Amino acid sequence: MAEGIDLVSAMITRYAVVESLYLLEDSSLRGQLTDSITKLYVAILKYLGIANAYYNKSTASE
Numbered sequence: 001m002a003e004g005i006d007l008v009s010a011m012i013t014r015y016a017v018v019e020s021l022y023l024l025e026d027s028s029l030r031g032q033l034t035d036s037i038t039k040l041y042v043a044i045l046k047y048l049g050i051a052n053a054y055y056n057k058s059t060a061s062e
Contacts, residue, residue, distance in 0.1 A: 001051055008044050015040065 015037055022033055 001054055004047065005051055008047060011040070011044065 018033075019037060023030060023037075
């Protein structure tokens with residue numbers, strides 16, 4: 001689970017750079033990129049919610 005959180009942290013950083021580089025340009029693919037990044041962030045938030053519940057459950061049982 002901790003490795004997943006590290007991966008998510010790296011992905012957020014990476015896609016922040018992608019946003020700053022490619023979403024400023026007015027291109028025909030901008031909408032698709034925006035949709036894809038939004039879906040990625042939604043998936044990340046879902047994962048972080050699951051990780052949070054897992055760690056809260058682990059902490060509560062100690």
